Amino acid sequence: MSLFISEKAKSISPSPTLAIDARYKEMIKEGIPVVGFGAGEPDFNTPENVKRAGISAINANFTRYTPASGTLDLKHAVCRKIKRDTGLEYGVENIVISNGGKHSLSNVFICICNPGDEVILPAPYWVSYPEMIKIADATTVVINTTEENDFKFTPDQLRAAITPRTRALVLNTPSNPTGMIYTKAELEEIAKICVENNIYVVFDEIYEKLIYEGKHVNIATLGEDIKKLTIIVNGMAKAYCMTGWRIGYMAAEPEIAKAVSNIQSHMTSNPCSIAQAASVEALDGDQSVIDDMKHEYITRRDYMVKRIKSIDGVSCLNPHGAFYIFMNVRESLGKEHYGKMINTANEFCADVLDKALVAMVPSEGFGIDGYVRLSYATSMENIKTGLDRLEKYLMGEC
Ligand code: GLU
Numbered sequence: 001m002s003l004f005i006s007e008k009a010k011s012i013s014p015s016p017t018l019a020i021d022a023r024y025k026e027m028i029k030e031g032i033p034v035v036g037f038g039a040g041e042p043d044f045n046t047p048e049n050v051k052r053a054g055i056s057a058i059n060a061n062f063t064r065y066t067p068a069s070g071t072l073d074l075k076h077a078v079c080r081k082i083k084r085d086t087g088l089e090y091g092v093e094n095i096v097i098s099n100g101g102k103h104s105l106s107n108v109f110i111c112i113c114n115p116g117d118e119v120i121l122p123a124p125y126w127v128s129y130p131e132m133i134k135i136a137d138a139t140t141v142v143i144n145t146t147e148e149n150d151f152k153f154t155p156d157q158l159r160a161a162i163t164p165r166t167r168a169l170v171l172n173t174p175s176n177p178t179g180m181i182y183t184k185a186e187l188e189e190i191a192k193i194c195v196e197n198n199i200y201v202v203f204d205e206i207y208e209k210l211i212y213e214g215k216h217v218n219i220a221t222l223g224e225d226i227k228k229l230t231i232i233v234n235g236m237a238k239a240y241c242m243t244g245w246r247i248g249y250m251a252a253e254p255e256i257a258k259a260v261s262n263i264q265s266h267m268t269s270n271p272c273s274i275a276q277a278a279s280v281e282a283l284d285g286d287q288s289v290i291d292d293m294k295h296e297y298i299t300r301r302d303y304m305v306k307r308i309k310s311i312d313g314v315s316c317l318n319p320h321g322a323f324y325i326f327m328n329v330r331e332s333l334g335k336e337h338y339g340k341m342i343n344t345a346n347e348f349c350a351d352v353l354d355k356a357l358v359a360m361v362p363s364e365g366f367g368i369d370g371y372v373r374l375s376y377a378t379s380m381e382n383i384k385t386g387l388d389r390l391e392k393y394l395m396g397e398c
Helices: 007-011 016-029 048-059 072-086 101-112 128-135 155-161 184-197 224-229 254-267 273-284 288-310 345-356 380-394
Strands: 095-098 118-123 139-144 166-172 200-204 230-235 248-251 324-328 335-337 340-342 371-375
Touching (some): 007 128, 048 273, 095 101, 095 254, 101 248, 184 200, 200 224, 224 230, 248 254, 288 324, 345 371
Parallel strands (some): 118 166, 200 230
Antiparallel strands (some): 095 248, 230 248, 324 371
């Protein structure tokens, strides 16, 4: 008996970042001392005040349905957060709370795309965007960027990618996987083009709090017209170490928020009531925990960049935000390592995991060849051990 699976489901590949994370966690469970540079998950714990708010919510029996699009309390907290950070005024009618940033993004693509509409996606991109766009029956149009250009696209590239079917541009700053951030001047150019062509900007700023040089600028602050076209997507996971709590949100024009809310009301109902209560505390409570983490991330990043630059066969730029190093391994490809030809980043990562017990994410899933992503959301001790092993591997001493 053959079981039927839809063409759409068959076209969706599993998340490579989560697959590597799962493999890494499995190996650790089996007692294999692997060092994980895989999934981007903060190694810090959820702050105590946030945990306490979750526990209080349970004790207060705040355990029933909330409105499908999220509690008024959390929507107000999101509005306050946006106002505090950007000066922008949003009301609760602009906000939808979802089950993580991924859920917000998926909802958005479903709501703004008809079948065959085009979404422009600069590469390297985070692995889940193309699959989400596919789930929405839309088509991804990739703009390729280069390391020489700091992995950022130019206004001319954007103009060339726009067609009458273009519905949206995805902008992720700071970027996963490159850590690059778009400057205000660059965003102004992008905003102008999007307004001229009436295309949405899906503005994913999930790493906005983790910026080490420069300043995060929200594109919606650059004028009334671009604000109308901007769909802000953000979440609790990275800034507040709440990956498991699954709370994300979007802020957009009320028509878009309403459409997203309608869909969500059928697909999932509300996000977890307890996690929503904890998120209010995360947004309204003490923010100094973010600075503490930032200091630690800067120390780790500086160490990694210095070390990688000193290892033959690999190189990297200095990322300005997020917690990823996008390491160029092209010099180490097309060569034999330990008697085996290694031609691709995929093969490279598999071999390094096998021989050196270091887990990294190959760049194919990010839409570019010849790179490897290393997350530094892991301890300095792990970072040192992992890079020692990588160096040994590349010197043929494993
Ligand atoms: N966003 C993180 C990453 O890129 C977590 C895993 C995922 O959601 O893809 O590693």
